[in-house]
Amino acid sequence: MSSFMWLWWQGYVTVCLRGAGIERVLNRAAQAGVAMLKVERVTSDAVLARMAAEDFRRLRPLLRESANGPRVSASILDRHGLPFLLRKFRRRLFLALGLGLAAAVVVYLSNFVWFIQVTGNETLAVEAIKAAVEDTGLRAGIPRRSMDTRSIERQLLEQLPDLAWVQVKNRGIKVEIQVMERDVEETSAQGAGHVYAKRDGLVTELLVLQGTAQIREGDTVRKDDLLISGMYYDRQGRRQFGAARGIVKARVWYQAVGEASLVRWEARKTGIRHRQYVLTIGPFSIPLGRSYPRETHQIIKRSWQLYLGSAMAPLSWTRLDYEEVEWTAEGIPASEAERTAYELAWESLARQGVERDKILEEKRTVEPLTDADGIRVTVQVEVLEDIGQFLGQ
Numbered sequence: 001m002s003s004f005m006w007l008w009w010q011g012y013v014t015v016c017l018r019g020a021g022i023e024r025v026l027n028r029a030a031q032a033g034v035a036m037l038k039v040e041r042v043t044s045d046a047v048l049a050r051m052a053a054e055d056f057r058r059l060r061p062l063l064r065e066s067a068n069g070p071r072v073s074a075s076i077l078d079r080h081g082l083p084f085l086l087r088k089f090r091r092r093l094f095l096a097l098g099l100g101l102a103a104a105v106v107v108y109l110s111n112f113v114w115f116i117q118v119t120g121n122e123t124l125a126v127e128a129i130k131a132a133v134e135d136t137g138l139r140a141g142i143p144r145r146s147m148d149t150r151s152i153e154r155q156l157l158e159q160l161p162d163l164a165w166v167q168v169k170n171r172g173i174k175v176e177i178q179v180m181e182r183d184v185e186e187t188s189a190q191g192a193g194h195v196y197a198k199r200d201g202l203v204t205e206l207l208v209l210q211g212t213a214q215i216r217e218g219d220t221v222r223k224d225d226l227l228i229s230g231m232y233y234d235r236q237g238r239r240q241f242g243a244a245r246g247i248v249k250a251r252v253w254y255q256a257v258g259e260a261s262l263v264r265w266e267a268r269k270t271g272i273r274h275r276q277y278v279l280t281i282g283p284f285s286i287p288l289g290r291s292y293p294r295e296t297h298q299i300i301k302r303s304w305q306l307y308l309g310s311a312m313a314p315l316s317w318t319r320l321d322y323e324e325v326e327w328t329a330e331g332i333p334a335s336e337a338e339r340t341a342y343e344l345a346w347e348s349l350a351r352q353g354v355e356r357d358k359i360l361e362e363k364r365t366v367e368p369l370t371d372a373d374g375i376r377v378t379v380q381v382e383v384l385e386d387i388g389q390f391l392g393q
Helices: 003-010 022-031 053-068 082-091 093-109 126-135 149-159 184-188 334-351
Strands: 012-019 037-043 046-052 072-080 115-119 163-171 174-181 193-197 201-210 226-229 231-233 239-241 245-261 263-281 284-288 297-308 311-331 359-368 374-386 388-392
Touching: 003 012, 003 046, 003 082, 012 022, 012 053, 022 053, 022 072, 046 053, 053 072, 115 126, 126 149, 126 174, 149 163, 149 201, 193 245, 226 245, 245 334, 245 388, 263 297, 334 359, 334 374
Parallel strands: 115 174
Antiparallel strands: 012 046, 012 072, 037 046, 163 174, 193 226, 193 388, 201 245, 231 239, 245 374, 263 284, 263 311, 297 311, 359 374
16 A cells, blocks of 8 residues: 555645744654655745644644744644545535435446437337337336347347347447338348348358348358348248348448549640631531631630521521630649549449448558559448348249
């Protein structure tokens, strides 16, 4: 036990010594065995020290012995430790008992579930989900240690076929139930069939609601592998063939590539201008003047149409202004080009259905383009998703 912990247990005081003979008093205190800790000189004639409450009584005779020399006084600035704390609580016994009782009640009540929150539902009513939750034994007031989240998730999926995924999270006195509903096309499929993998992945969670599992957690599967067979045995031991149902969560990798140039071409006007007119009569156009290539000129077009009352005559007059430009190459910083290529790669991932806030891991590879002055960024992300896909037979 440290010296300060022992002092706190015994009770100690903070003492201020004032006078010109402080050093002589400190020396006498050390010779008399009066221990002082954290001695701090505040001014030239003032010192702060911490000592046991019992030692302060032994310090007073030493102050009187120094009366022949410069006068030294000692005053208590503060009291610390368990004895003084108990003395305060003894004066407020009922307050201490109330605080202790309230703390005990709070600790005891924190061992129970008091709130149940359901999120993620769209068409299913919250009341229907909470009724199914109560059927599993989860309700307000049950002990937290009696909860079996895996069992509750399984029972909810069995009772509510419209749910594709359920996760029960214990948040202390509150339980959060996150659900995801099945697609309409999936729920309408009633025929027999199997569940196949729609992507490559590493299986992390397997929940079979109907059928026979063909894989285990930790297996690596390829696209179109059979995950859950529709063949199973009922309670009477008879072989049945129905619609396989279940959840197969796996770690899945997506990859996308984005490219960006390190050169930006800017058009600079030379100040040389040309003009051309075009007369259009019905389907025929008659150019008046020379035309210029669009690669080296910017074109400003303005047209006039002849109107005859509410009718429109097939006659128009167009003016084309050509402004000559020179294309100059400007370098783009590599960091800016890399950001552009990275965002293009993520646009491709978003089209594949990847959401940034749901990725588990991301890898980025940057390499120069060999056939052009540019940068290629390859982004690989890992997500956790249900790779099961039902196919009827």
